[in-house]
Amino acid sequence: MAEEIELVNGGAELIPAVESLWEALFDHHLEVSRSGVATIARELSWPRRRAHYERLFSSHAHAEIWLARNAGGPVAYALWHEDEIDGRRAAVLESLSVLAAARGLGLGTRLMQTVDARARSQGIELSAVDVLSGNDRAMQLYRRYGFEPHAEFWLRSNQHAAPRPESSATAAELAGTLGLELSIDPGPDDTWISSARMASLTAVAERERDPQLLESLFARLEGDGAWTIFVYIPAPPKARPLREELANQGFRRSMERLTRVI
Ligand SMILES: CC(C)(COP(=O)(O)OP(=O)(O)OC[C@H]1O[C@@H](n2cnc3c(N)ncnc32)[C@H](O)[C@@H]1OP(=O)(O)O)[C@@H](O)C(=O)NCCC(=O)NCCS
Numbered sequence: 001m002a003e004e005i006e007l008v009n010g011g012a013e014l015i016p017a018v019e020s021l022w023e024a025l026f027d028h029h030l031e032v033s034r035s036g037v038a039t040i041a042r043e044l045s046w047p048r049r050r051a052h053y054e055r056l057f058s059s060h061a062h063a064e065i066w067l068a069r070n071a072g073g074p075v076a077y078a079l080w081h082e083d084e085i086d087g088r089r090a091a092v093l094e095s096l097s098v099l100a101a102a103r104g105l106g107l108g109t110r111l112m113q114t115v116d117a118r119a120r121s122q123g124i125e126l127s128a129v130d131v132l133s134g135n136d137r138a139m140q141l142y143r144r145y146g147f148e149p150h151a152e153f154w155l156r157s158n159q160h161a162a163p164r165p166e167s168s169a170t171a172a173e174l175a176g177t178l179g180l181e182l183s184i185d186p187g188p189d190d191t192w193i194s195s196a197r198m199a200s201l202t203a204v205a206e207r208e209r210d211p212q213l214l215e216s217l218f219a220r221l222e223g224d225g226a227w228t229i230f231v232y233i234p235a236p237p238k239a240r241p242l243r244e245e246l247a248n249q250g251f252r253r254s255m256e257r258l259t260r261v262i
């Protein structure tokens with residue numbers, strides 16, 4: 001089968017060609033996800049993902065799609081973009097999807113190798129991939145390929161959060177005192193039921209965190225309408241105290257970031 005498959009390389013013009021492949025990935029994510037957050041209807045997913053891909057192509061120095069197709073049409077794709085991780089240039093493998101009928105034949109590995117070769121040729125030395133918690137077979141494949149745990153995304157999406165009294169500090173100030181950096185991402189999400197503006201908090205400093213202050217930060221974000229909150233923390237052992245605190249406050253691990261020197 002591998003001989004009959006050609007790889008096509010391109011940019012944003014290939015986005016429409018990956019619609020059915022994205023939907024195959026969406027179906028798979030719904031089957032395996034352990035985030036505990038309700039998911040959106042299938043027909044809502046592609047328009048949101050397409051908008052996300054368009055933003056990636058317009059906002060990153062480098063982004064590309066590798067599309068695998070046979071005589072019947074597209075069977076797999078990889079989409080990657082360049083980003084900075086811990087101050088290093090990195091190739092982020094944003095999506096990797098193989099149609100169910102073509103899995104286990106080496107196509108996923110071939111696409112990863114192709115992306116690595118491209119990234120290396122541009123002087124990039126790190127690759128990264130975010131895997132949904134629960135996607136155990138994909139995780140096994142990446143670990144076997146040499147990826148190592150790097151960070152975790154914890155998620156709470158509380159649609160019914162009650163508006164809370166305002167504190168005098170802004171959410172960004174509150175986050176800063178907790179060693180967290182706040183950004184507001186455009187949404188809504190293409191997998192989970194989420195707010196239109198999603199809060200992302202990155203742990204940038206190691207410190208003891210007062211649980212009450214953390215709780216008031218989350219309440220503040222929810223009160224401001226960003227009721228979907230992602231927290232990006234380093235992989236264990238550094239993550240341990242914050243992990244426990246987040247679990248106590250109803251967060252679940254939604255994704256794991258793996259990295260690999262290429
Ligand atoms: C994960 C995925 C991209 C791998 O591509 P692939 O072409 O099937 O992978 P390869 O043939 O190169 O490698 C096979 C290995 O992939 C892993 N794998 C992961 N999911 C698999 C699946 N649903 N079917 C078969 N193999 C799978 C296995 O570890 C397998 O090794 P094994 O045969 O020893 O169990 C592909 O299976 C897929 O699209 N899965 C569903 C969507 C997904 O999980 N994407 C990754 C998102 S981060």
